[in-house]
Amino acid sequence: MIWAVILLTWEGAYRVIGWKAYQFPAPSHVLDSTLDMLNIRSYFGQPLHSGWPWRPDDQPPDTRVRPPIYRSPLVVAQLVSGTRLAVGFSISILIGATLGLLMWRWRGVDEFFGPLFLGMQTLPSVCWIPMAILTFGINESGILFVLVMGSCFAIAIALRDGLRTIPPVYQKAGLMLGAGGWRLYRYVLLPASLPAMTSSLRQGFSFAWRSLMGAELIFMVWNHGLGFLLHVGREFSDISQVIAVMAMMVIVGMIVDRWVFAVLEKRVHARFGLSAGR
Amino acid sequence: MTIAEEDISTDTPRPPEVETKAPVGRGRLVLEKIDKTFPGTRMAAVRQLSLTCEPGEFVVVVGPSGCGKSTLLNVAAGMLKPEGGRVLLDGRPVNGPGPDRAVVFQDHGLFPWLTAGQNIEFGLKMAGMGKEQRRHRVQEALRMVHLSQSGGKLVHELSGGMRQRVAIARSLVMNPSVLLMDEPFAALDAQTRTLMHAQLQDLWVQTRKTILFVTHSVGEAVRLADRIIVLHAHPGRIRTEIAIELPHPRNFDSREIGELVHRVRREIEDEVNRVNAQMAEYWKPQTPDDMGGHLVDMGGGI
Numbered sequence: 120m121i122w123a124v125i126l127l128t129w130e131g132a133y134r135v136i137g138w139k140a141y142q143f144p145a146p147s148h149v150l151d152s153t154l155d156m157l158n159i160r161s162y163f164g165q166p167l168h169s170g171w172p173w174r175p176d177d178q179p180p181d182t183r184v185r186p187p188i189y190r191s192p193l194v195v196a197q198l199v200s201g202t203r204l205a206v207g208f209s210i211s212i213l214i215g216a217t218l219g220l221l222m223w224r225w226r227g228v229d230e231f232f233g234p235l236f237l238g239m240q241t242l243p244s245v246c247w248i249p250m251a252i253l254t255f256g257i258n259e260s261g262i263l264f265v266l267v268m269g270s271c272f273a274i275a276i277a278l279r280d281g282l283r284t285i286p287p288v289y290q291k292a293g294l295m296l297g298a299g300g301w302r303l304y305r306y307v308l309l310p311a312s313l314p315a316m317t318s319s320l321r322q323g324f325s326f327a328w329r330s331l332m333g334a335e336l337i338f339m340v341w342n343h344g345l346g347f348l349l350h351v352g353r354e355f356s357d358i359s360q361v362i363a364v365m366a367m368m369v370i371v372g373m374i375v376d377r378w379v380f381a382v383l384e385k386r387v388h389a390r391f392g393l394s395a396g397r
Numbered sequence: 398m399t400i401a402e403e404d405i406s407t408d409t410p411r412p413p414e415v416e417t418k419a420p421v422g423r424g425r426l427v428l429e430k431i432d433k434t435f436p437g438t439r440m441a442a443v444r445q446l447s448l449t450c451e452p453g454e455f456v457v458v459v460g461p462s463g464c465g466k467s468t469l470l471n472v473a474a475g476m477l478k479p480e481g482g483r484v485l486l487d488g489r490p491v492n493g494p495g496p497d498r499a500v501v502f503q504d505h506g507l508f509p510w511l512t513a514g515q516n517i518e519f520g521l522k523m524a525g526m527g528k529e530q531r532r533h534r535v536q537e538a539l540r541m542v543h544l545s546q547s548g549g550k551l552v553h554e555l556s557g558g559m560r561q562r563v564a565i566a567r568s569l570v571m572n573p574s575v576l577l578m579d580e581p582f583a584a585l586d587a588q589t590r591t592l593m594h595a596q597l598q599d600l601w602v603q604t605r606k607t608i609l610f611v612t613h614s615v616g617e618a619v620r621l622a623d624r625i626i627v628l629h630a631h632p633g634r635i636r637t638e639i640a641i642e643l644p645h646p647r648n649f650d651s652r653e654i655g656e657l658v659h660r661v662r663r664e665i666e667d668e669v670n671r672v673n674a675q676m677a678e679y680w681k682p683q684t685p686d687d688m689g690g691h692l693v694d695m696g697g698g699i
Contacts, residue, residue, distance in 0.1 A: 291476055292506040296520035296571070306523070310510040316574040391509045392553020 134167070144359040149366065152359035156193035158185040159233060164359070192348060193367070200344040200371075203259070207266035208327045214267060215274025215323060216316075222275065223282040233279075236272045244269030244330035248337050248377065259342070262334045269330025274323035279316020282308075313387050319382035328372050345371075424574040424607035425487050426473060426498075432481035442468045443479070444632035450575070453605040457622035459612055459665060465633025466611045470579050473609060486574055496520055499568030499579040504563040505560045507552045513563045514548030516541065520571040538570040541600060552631045558589040562596070562662050569604065578610040582617065591649065594620050615665060619657045620649050627664050637664055648671055 126146045132138075134144035140148055148164035156163070160181040163172050170176060188194065218236070222229040246266045248261075255261040285308065327340035334347025345368055352360035426449070433443045442465040450456045458466045471477040474483055475494040484491040486498065494500075499520075507516045521531045539548050542562040552560060561581055561677045569574055598621060601608060612618055618625050622641050629636035638660060643653060665692050 286504075286506075288502055288504060288506040289508060291494070291500070292502065292508070294476075294495065295474065295498070295500045296567070297496040297523040298519075299493075302523060306519070307508070310508070313510065390551065392551065 125383065137226050137256060140164070141358055144362060148359040149363045152357070152363040153367070154194070155189055156290065156360070156363065158191035159188070171286065177208070185259055191298060192343070196343055196345045196348050197367075198369070199342045200346070203262060203266065203335075204327060204331055205342060207263045208270065208324065210263065210269040211267045211323060211327055212274060212320065215271035215319070216278055218271065218275035219278030220321070222279045229279065233276075236276055238260045239268075243333075244326070245333040247330075248334060249332070252338075255329070256337055258340060262338050262340070265334035266327055266330045269333075270323045270327035274319050277319030277322050278312075278315055281319055282312050284315065284323045285311045289364040314384075314393060317380065321376065321384060324375060324380055328368075328375070332368055335357070344395065403506055411542070423487060424450075424452040425485075426575045426607055426609060427485040427630050428473060428482070429431045429485065430482035431469070431472055431479045431484070433472060433477060433479045437536055441632035443472070444634055446482075448626065448635065449638070450607050450608055450609055452508065455601055455610065455621055455623045456626060457610045457612060457618040457624070458626045458628060459615060459618045460628030460633075460636075461630050461665065462613060464628040464630035466578055466613075466628055468633065470500075470577050470609065470611045471556070473575075474498055474577050476500075487687070494569045496524065497574045499571055499573035499576050501561070501564050501568050501576065501581045503580045503583055505552075505564040505581075507564055507567070509552045511552070512548065513550050513552065513559075516552070516563055517548075517567045517570050524571065534570055538566040539568065541603070542566045542596065547692070556589075557585050558593055561585065561593060565597070565600065569600070569606070575609065578608060581610075581612075583612070590617070593648075594649065597621065602645050615662045616658050619654055619661060620647060620679075625661060627661070628663045632636060635682060 130146050136233070138145075144152075145164065150165045153159050160174075161172065162174055162178075165171060165178075168175065174180065178305060185191075197259055218232070222236075247265045251261040251268075253263045255264055289307055289311050292301050298306050309382065331344070332346045332349075335370055336350050337345040337346075339347070339350075345364060349364040349368075350363060352364060400461040411479070427448060428448045431443050431446045432441060434441045444463075444529060446469065448456075448469070460601070461465050468477065472479050473491075474658050475498065478492075480649065491498070499613060500506075507513075508519065511519065517535045518531050521534060526534070535548065536545070539545050542565060544559060544562055547555065547559060552563075555563065564581070582593050585593065601621075610618075616641060619641060627636045627639065627659050628634070639657075641657060643651075647654065
């Protein structure tokens with residue numbers, strides 16, 4: 120509701136005062152641009168007169184042959200970015216979880232790597248790009264490298280901290296009930312660490328998504344992700360597209376966080392009786 | 398002291414579906430000259446402590462806080478390794494925790510990701526028991542602790558007393574030789590505790606497990622025990638043993654129990670006073686002189 124008021128005010132201010140659309144666009148321009156990336160021509164950003172929001176009389180009809188919507192730049196970019204995220208995030212979880220587990224299990228490993236990883240976590244993921252270019256070259260592995268480096272340390276640290284909050288009595292109870300060796304890990308420590316895992320995954324995802332967008336903005340490879348669309352917007356001085364893509368990145372990040380990780384976390388917390396208000 | 402099997406049938410008529418086992422000759426727990434000092438502490442937590450629990454005996458260890466009673470229990474459970482001495486269960490040395498010495502923890506230690514029933518089932522699953530048999534045993538265990546309706550509930554949905562009952566069922570279902578209980582009712586309110594005492598006594602009369610029970614509550618000790626061990630603190634050693642020769646099940650409000658509580662409490666009070674006198678070497682209450690005298694005049698200038 121508040122958002123509707125803000126957007127309407129913004130649009131109204133634009134229409135009344137007459138800002139320059141190439142410096143800062145109105146919501147209607149962004150909408151046009153988004154639809155354009157979906158291969159749909161629209162006229163929401165045109166001046167209000169007869170015919171709005173359909174094609175004004177003084178504009179020639181759009182005669183370009185456009186591919187269908189499922190092959191439009193935005194959809195393709197989403198698929199490309201999504202695939203990269205899935206592959207990179209999986210690698211990142213594997214590496215991060217292993218490191219986190221080792222740091223939790225052996226104090227020596229933690230003392231050696233802990234401060235280093237904390238430092239690496241503060242390093243912006245874009246800073247890995249030069250190294251990725253020189254080591255892996257401008258290709259998919261380079262992008263994945265940046266993504267993994269940007270998120271696996273956050274996962275490792277979050278997992279280690281979460282594992283440390285497991286009450287020692289679970290371990291004692293497991294041993295007492297005859298769960299020794301690997302069975303202690305499989306049947307006691309693994310389920311006991313679920314709350315820690317879900318929050319570390321949630322944090323890891325936001326790091327991974329940020330790193331991926333940064334990497335795609337710089338790496339010019341054949342498969343065009345969302346970051347590449349942002350780059351194209353800049354190259355063509357198309358501020359509407361820049362803002363449209365940024366909004367898209369925020370929306371994707373929010374949807375995945377809310378509908379995947381928050382739901383997962385909520386279910387685990389409900390199971391453990393950790394939900395707020397208890 | 399063991400109570401003969403006939404006593405059970407005469408004292409407490411049980412419904413036939415509950416099996417009454419009297420594992421006589423099984424569950425003899427012997428602690429021999431246990432020494433345990435925690436790293437970084439000067440004083441031994443437990444020194445040269447020997448204790449024998451006969452099969453089917455209910456032994457309660459009481460003592461002032463910090464007297465090493467939890468240490469003793471953890472050593473018996475195999476969670477702590479003593480520096481000296483050894484623990485024997487039915488003649489076999491104990492090394493490491495195991496299902497033959499089931500522990501009931503103070504904060505229950507139930508797994509929150511499992512339901513009450515699954516928690517009870519856990520030990521059986523680890524022991525490799527078949528699914529159908531497990532289900533049967535879990536039902537039986539739930540019935541024993543009067544929670545037949547709550548097997549599907551999650552741990553956080555149960556009250557404190559119910560959680561402890563599930564913890565007891567989880568231990569008993571594995572048919573251990575010895576039950577070790579570490580202040581299991583300390584976190585419960587007084588009413589629930591009394592209820593739990595009655596239920597635990599019932600369970601013990603039914604199953605005749607050897608129980609080693611640790612508590613700081615004298616009332617609890619007198620109500621439940623065959624034999625009370627009063628520990629001596631700094632270092633932990635046995636001070637006295639008091640045999641409680643009242644038959645089970647007991648009327649907790651009887652005069653004998655009241656008198657016994659009084660007597661044991663006096664023993665403990667002596668011990669607490671001794672500990673406090675000892676502590677006085679390290680810490681004295683401050684007098685106004687110690688504080689430089691300025692507090693004495695506080696407000697004097699008004």
